[in-house]
Structures are given as structure tokens and as C-alpha cells.
Amino acid sequence: MMRKIFNLGTVLLVSTIAVFFTACTSGTNSQGVDNANVANTVASESNSANAAASDSAFKVDFKTEPGQVQAGAPATLIFTVKDSKNSVIKDLQVVHEKPMHLLIVSKDLSEFYHVHPEQSADGSYRVQHTFPNGGDYKFYADFTPPNAKQVVERIDVKVSGTERAKVALVADTKLEKSVDGLKVTMKPSAKIEAGQELTLDFAAFDAKTGKPTTDLQNYLGELAHFVIISEDLVDFVHAHPMAKGEKMDGMKMDGDAKKKDHNADGHSHGADSKETNKPSAYEVSAHTAFPRAGLYKLWAQFQRGGKVISIPFIVNVPAGKAKVVKPANVPAGATKVTVSSNGYEPSSVSVVKGQPVKLAFYRADSENCGGEVVFAKQNIRKKLAVSETVLVEFTPTEAGEIAFACGMDMLRGKLVVTQ
Ligand SMILES: [Cu+2]
Known part of the structure; x- marks a missing residue:
């Protein structure tokens, strides 16, 4: 029994770290190079901000069956994660109920899929997917190797078959969208601009009655999932809700007492409306930042009646206000x-x-x-x-x-x- 409790605590702690890691590191990935070539093996992009903390390097061997993916025909997407010594890593950490989260977008960001490769006997992670159209797609495979930090592997995939017309990315004038009977509003806590940390506050309503939803279900252990991708496909953020009133310094994890507190926080993620002092079941917030100026598309994913509903928002992020940059003023001996x-x-x-x-x-x-x-x-x-x-x-x-x-x-x- 004790052992079970400990394991649960570990999983919660790990998953909570992943949330903020994702949101926090997006800026560091903005310098990443967008490789437009179709690649079968892609080395992990090194994350410079965390290079000091992590000495491990991982790569993903990617292949498909059939070798050339055809629009309209099911294809198996196969990911084999290897460490720097080329051995297959078979025990990825389960984060938000899955060992691997695969986000797929068409290059114009009009198509979006969130699927979960599952492990097969040879240690690879596989999922079947049918692409509706031919054209260029970008994959973001999000996983966490054992004793390591989260890795987001970017892979370009070309699907053969008839291509549809490109859909232009145009910023929304109103941050309110309805999809499949669910109306969702998004309110940024501060003016959206490059590099500004903020929370995005979402509220979900029944589109017919206009009343706050009471029947949202947890999807992968959370009330909502958020994915944010820049127009040039370089920045990728996979974020999860934070409990209302949760402060950033709640993330501090020095010492056992803090860890214990933090596990307690972990339980409150996902909002149970029956308990007091918990966010009600129709409002969720994500802490994030848009790293650079430009257009971003964001998908807020909710589950209702057993069905996952993805609500898209498109925001134009202006450059941060030009700040007067003072040079460092380093006193003698410092x-x-x-x-x-x-x-x-x-x-x-x-x-x-x-x-x-x-x-x-x-x-x-x-x-x-x-x-x-x-x-x-x-x-x-x-x-x-x-x-x-x-x-x-x-x-x-x-x-x-x-x-x-x-x-x-x-x-x-x-x-x-x-x-
Ligand atoms: Cu996922």
C-alpha cells in the first residue's frame, strides 16, 4: 500500500513538472532550426537552456508502414527512441496517462491531430493514423525518457495524394469559438506580446444554452490540454491547466515538505467542482508565454460526452515594447x-x-x-x-x-x- 502511494506521488510530481517545463522552455526552442526536409531519422534538438542540467542525448528513429504514406489510407507511424549509445529506450515515463503524445499539424496549421503511440514488443511506439489530404505535415513527438527531461522531437512528413488548397492563417478578432456544441472563451491575463509571461483563462459554455458547462470530463487526467504552435512551426508548447490561484512559486521543490505540498497541488489539477476552494468545472487557465512576435495557433482540447473537442484560436503576437536596455553594472569583485x-x-x-x-x-x-x-x-x-x-x-x-x-x-x- 505504501508503495502504491509513493508511485502515484511520483507520477503526479513528474507530470506537473512537465507542464511548466513545456510552457517555460518554449522560448529556448525559438532558436531551433526548422528543417524542411523529409527526414527518417532526426536527432533531438538540443535544448541549450537545459544543457547544463542534462547530460543525456536522445534520438528518434522514425519510419512508417507503408514507407510512403498515402492520403486516405491508414498508415502506421513508428517511433523508436534511442539513447546516445544507440540502445532502444523501452520505458518512457507515463506523463498525462501516456508514454508519448504525438501532435500532428498540416504545415498551414489548419489540420491538427493529437494521438498517442503505444509501445509494441520491439520497444517502438506505434500509432495508426489516416491523413485526409496529401501535403506536408509536421510531427511533434512529446515524451520523457526515464531519469531525463521532456523531449519534443520534430519530424517532417510528406503525405502523397491530392493536396487541398492552403488555408491562410488569420488572427481571430474575437477570442470566442464554438465547436461541436461547446463555446469557449479565452482571456489573456496581460496584453499578449512576445516574451510576456501570462495566463490564458478559458471558460467553457454550452453553445445552445449559453450556460457554463457542468459536464466536462477529464481528458488524459486534466480538464483541458493546450497546444500552441507558431506559424513557422518552430515554437511548440504543450501545456496543461493550473489550478486557480496556483502561484508560480508553488513550483519550488526544495526539500521534502515542498514536495509533499506539491503533490497535494497535483491532485487539484483537473478541477473538481464538488469541492470548495477548487476551480469550478468550466474554467481553466494555462500559464505560458509566446516567445516571439508573429502568428500563433492554439488549440484548447476538452472532453465532453466521451468526445474530445479541439477549439482553435489564432493570435497575432506583437513584438514586446522596445525596452531601454541598460548595460550590466557589475561592481568590483563581483x-x-x-x-x-x-x-x-x-x-x-x-x-x-x-x-x-x-x-x-x-x-x-x-x-x-x-x-x-x-x-x-x-x-x-x-x-x-x-x-x-x-x-x-x-x-x-x-x-x-x-x-x-x-x-x-x-x-x-x-x-x-x-x-
Ligand atoms: Cu497527448
């Missing part, structure tokens, strides 16, 4: 640490036990989630405004490593304390 979409630079600083440490954090731009720096052991937490230089000072009392991270525990660095 070590400058730059915070950007590359993470902390340097990410490791050598210091000496018993000698005061003076770090000058400088956040170069807003296109990263490093708005706060946390030294958990030292109980130091400082806000980092863009282009301000913020000093962190203390004296290490023992040799070893002292970790620091952003408020969401995504960007990571360390001090190496020598005797």
Missing part, C-alpha cells in the same frame, strides 16, 4: 552571471569556503523564464528585472556544490565551493 535563453552564463562558478561570494545577475532579455533566481539552501530569492543588475551575496560555510535556479527550477547553475 562575478557577472548573464541570464538569457541560453540559461546562466557561466552556469558554474568556483568560489572558496569562508570567503564572501558576490554574484551580479544580469537578465539580458525577457525571452526566458529567469525572472527570479533562487538559492534554496541559502533561503535567497531575488527578482531579476530585465537589464537590471541584481547582487547576491553570502559566505559559503562548507565545501561542495551550491545550486541555484530560476523560480520555476528550469534554468540551473551552481557554485563549486572549494576548501
Whole structure:
């Protein structure tokens, strides 16, 4: 019994990390190269912000049966995940009830599919899918290898057969959509602009009566799933709802007490309307950011009457206000640490036990989630405004490593304390 409880807790913790990891890292992927070629084997794009925290590299061997996918005919999509030593990884973590989430879009973003490859005996993950039209499709295979961070593998697939006319991507003038009897509104908590962290607040209504829905069902363990993709297909965000009133520093996970709290939070994701202090069953929020200026398409997925309903929104993201960028103001004796979409630079600083440490954090731009720096052991937490230089000072009392991270525990660095 104890063991069961522990396992459940682990799964919840892992899945909650994945939510924020996804939303948080989107900016770091914006520098990724969009490979337009049809590729059968694609190496994982390295995630520079997290390179320091992860020493593992994964790749996905992708193939289809038949080898050339035909519009209108079922095809089996086969993904084999391998580690850097080329051995097949057979035990991907189950995140939101599935080991792999596969998001498929047509290159004009007018078609969207969310399917789940399942493991077969040889360790590959397979799913059957029928493409209605010929043309270019983009796959985002979202999975988490054991003891590793989430990986989003991008794969280009060409489907032969008759192509339909391209659908132009045009920003919505009204953030209210009805699909299959479900009306959903979307309200951003702040003005949408590149790099701005915000929450998107969704409310679901019965399209006929106009009344808030009371019959939404959990879909893959959550009340809703959100997928956001940029027009150029480079940025991909797979986010999940946060409980109402949940603060970002709820993500802090230093120490056992916090972990326990956090598991409790995990249970509240997915909104049970029968309990008080929980969001009602028709409103959900996603914490995210649109990394760059340009058009984005977003799909909010709900389940009702056993059917998954995808509600699309198209938003135009303007460039962030031009900010007066001040150069770093590093006092004498301080070590400058730059915070950007590359993470902390340097990410490791050598210091000496018993000698005061003076770090000058400088956040170069807003296109990263490093708005706060946390030294958990030292109980130091400082806000980092863009282009301000913020000093962190203390004296290490023992040799070893002292970790620091952003408020969401995504960007990571360390001090190496020598005797
Ligand atoms: Cu999924």
C-alpha cells in the first residue's frame, strides 16, 4: 500500500513538472532550426537552456508502414527512441496517462491531430493514423525518457495524394469559438506580446444554452490540454491547466515538505467542482508565454460526452515594447552571471569556503523564464528585472556544490565551493 502511494506521488510530481517545463522552455526552442526536409531519422534538438542540467542525448528513429504514406489510407507511424549509445529506450515515463503524445499539424496549421503511440514488443511506439489530404505535415513527438527531461522531437512528413488548397492563417478578432456544441472563451491575463509571461483563462459554455458547462470530463487526467504552435512551426508548447490561484512559486521543490505540498497541488489539477476552494468545472487557465512576435495557433482540447473537442484560436503576437536596455553594472569583485535563453552564463562558478561570494545577475532579455533566481539552501530569492543588475551575496560555510535556479527550477547553475 505504501508503495502504491509513493508511485502515484511520483507520477503526479513528474507530470506537473512537465507542464511548466513545456510552457517555460518554449522560448529556448525559438532558436531551433526548422528543417524542411523529409527526414527518417532526426536527432533531438538540443535544448541549450537545459544543457547544463542534462547530460543525456536522445534520438528518434522514425519510419512508417507503408514507407510512403498515402492520403486516405491508414498508415502506421513508428517511433523508436534511442539513447546516445544507440540502445532502444523501452520505458518512457507515463506523463498525462501516456508514454508519448504525438501532435500532428498540416504545415498551414489548419489540420491538427493529437494521438498517442503505444509501445509494441520491439520497444517502438506505434500509432495508426489516416491523413485526409496529401501535403506536408509536421510531427511533434512529446515524451520523457526515464531519469531525463521532456523531449519534443520534430519530424517532417510528406503525405502523397491530392493536396487541398492552403488555408491562410488569420488572427481571430474575437477570442470566442464554438465547436461541436461547446463555446469557449479565452482571456489573456496581460496584453499578449512576445516574451510576456501570462495566463490564458478559458471558460467553457454550452453553445445552445449559453450556460457554463457542468459536464466536462477529464481528458488524459486534466480538464483541458493546450497546444500552441507558431506559424513557422518552430515554437511548440504543450501545456496543461493550473489550478486557480496556483502561484508560480508553488513550483519550488526544495526539500521534502515542498514536495509533499506539491503533490497535494497535483491532485487539484483537473478541477473538481464538488469541492470548495477548487476551480469550478468550466474554467481553466494555462500559464505560458509566446516567445516571439508573429502568428500563433492554439488549440484548447476538452472532453465532453466521451468526445474530445479541439477549439482553435489564432493570435497575432506583437513584438514586446522596445525596452531601454541598460548595460550590466557589475561592481568590483563581483562575478557577472548573464541570464538569457541560453540559461546562466557561466552556469558554474568556483568560489572558496569562508570567503564572501558576490554574484551580479544580469537578465539580458525577457525571452526566458529567469525572472527570479533562487538559492534554496541559502533561503535567497531575488527578482531579476530585465537589464537590471541584481547582487547576491553570502559566505559559503562548507565545501561542495551550491545550486541555484530560476523560480520555476528550469534554468540551473551552481557554485563549486572549494576548501
Ligand atoms: Cu497527448
